[in-house]
Amino acid sequence: MNGSSPAADARESAATAIPLRRTPYPYWLVSDTGSGMSMSMLSFAMPLIALMITSSPAQAGIISAITVVVRIFATMLGGVLADRHSRGRIMIVGGIASTVLSAGFTALAWSGSLTFATLLATSIVMGFSSTVFAMATDPMLKDIVPASMVGRATAANQGRDATISLTSGPLSGSLLGVGVWLVGAVMTVIDAIALAASVLLVRRTERAAAPAPTTPARSPGRRGFRAARSELSEAFRWLWRRRDLMNLIVIVMLINMGIGIIVTTTIYSLQQNGASAFEIGLVTASTGVGMLLGSFAAPWAVRTVPTGLLVVITLTWFTVGSATLIIVDSIAGIAITLMLCCLVSPAVNACLGGYMMVATPSTMLGRVNAAESVMMGVVAPVAPLVAGFGFALWGRTPTMGIGIALTVTSIVVMMATKPTRSIPVDAGWETHAASFEDSEQTVRV
Known part of the structure; x- marks a missing residue:
């Protein structure tokens, strides 16, 4: 039914008997947790920072609304990229981008350079970057975990998601009490940890005896907007x-x-x-x-x-x-x-x-x-x-x-x-x- 060979079925059966901790999943979990925590902190803190800097609910609303629209576009683009390129490599590039952008945000806050314009630009760039690269993370999970273990892996993620939901708001709020720069500094450290986990994940999967995570084969051709729209329509x-x-x-x-x-x-x-x-x-x-x-x-x-x-x-x-x-x-x-x-x-x-x-x-x-x-x-x-x-x-x-x-x-x-x-x-x-x-x-x- 799936077109799988007996050898592939045997590998699947053998892989199912292996605990999740023996697969590359722990590296994936650390990377995804770090990225999720950083994104959650940013989502919580940015509206409050905008109010602190501009003292204008209208301007804060503009920043939030534009960022939401950008994230929707980034979601679609990220989905196309995740099916075109190596998902592990995308996670690494995303980790580098997030770490650099968080460090840049920290520098802006430390130097007192945050204004409505810089906050808007920062929110757009960081929101776009975090969203577009994050679209490769879940597909990567399917590449490194046997199909029969995906349910257990996603179940294990639920406790992590609940923990992030409970802690990101209070953590961001307490850091804001010290200074906006501290939020950015903590995000930078978290993003760097996620980046390191992504690098280890790719190295682990490349060294594994089983086939490396699939890089979806796409037919050669144009890679412009029209091609991306066609792939999304598909x-x-x-x-x-x-x-x-x-x-x-x-x-x-x-x-x-x-x-x-x-x-x-x-x-x-x-x-x-x-x-x-x-x-x-x-x-x-x-x-x-x-x-x-x-x-x-x-x-x-x-x-x-x-x-x-x-x-x-x-x-x-x-x-x-x-x-x-x-x-x-x-x-x-x-x-x-x-x-x-x-x-x-x-x-x-x-x-x-x-x-x-x-x-x-x-x-x-x-x-x-x-x-x-x-x-x-x-x-x-x-x-x-x-x-x-x-x-x-x-x-x-x-x-x-x-x-x-x-x-x-x-x-x-x-x-x-x-x-x-x-x-x-x-x-x-x-x-x-x-x-x-x-x-x-x-x-x-």
Whole structure:
């Protein structure tokens, strides 16, 4: 079904028996963690720095808005580059660029040269660089880890992501209390560590007995804007034909919008009822605590619970928890409810992300990831808009009802679509995904 040879199957079986720590994965994890931590610190600190420097919320908003647009463009370009060139080498180049740019930002802050213009330029350049090179990181994971271990690797990443979410904000805030330059200095050190890990990762994979990470073979030809647009269009068309993956994307869109509306409405309600910024911060931090606790069970869930069943359970859990928020109005009650809701997030995130990675051919994984990110980015503003206008027009409960309706819809879609409902445990992902590849080839014939 996959066209793999018996020898390749034997290598896959043997590789599966090797613990993750015996693969190049630890080097990848250090590199990705460093890059993610640096990006998270920058995302948290830049709006605050802009307010400190300009004293203008409007100018700070301009910087943030332009940077978001640049990141969307960088996502698409990065996806194309990740499928054209060696992903390990891209990670090294990205590490060098991030380290240099963070050091340059530190110098600007130390010398007192930060203005609206320099902040805007810095945010654009650093946002573009970090995003475009980061698009090679996830595809690189598939190159260094056997398909049957991708689920466990992505599950292991969930605890790391929760830790970054919990620590990056407080760390950046405390560093800003000393000086803007210190944020840049710490980012420089973190980026340098990520760079060193990327170098070691490439060296390890090049010395390994198994074939080195694949550099996707692209046909020779032009490499301009028109070629990049054509390659991205190819990824969108391929993704549209894959019923299993498009169903998952629609379901994730629905649940993200639903939960986003519910959480944002809850925060607006707390603020309007006089809750302090510290109390609201505790409420939002509770989601990170829930994810961190849930990450310990994620590897077990990926191996044991069929992915389709796990998604249904998770969506139902989210819906019940969301409905509970309507009747809970205390700070402690809301924080505990959100924490409990997020306990199941790491497992389902690992399953969905891992299956998407296994199901996508390595030669187009970068572009497909970019296409998915763009589709998710298009609906990202919906939640705050609905929450803002809904809360102002109808109040807390009706607006949260909209979010709950979306989460219920995601359950209905999941239950009604066999391609996603029947996704097995991680060991069966490759076979399940291959059945849709065969169907696609039959349709083409």
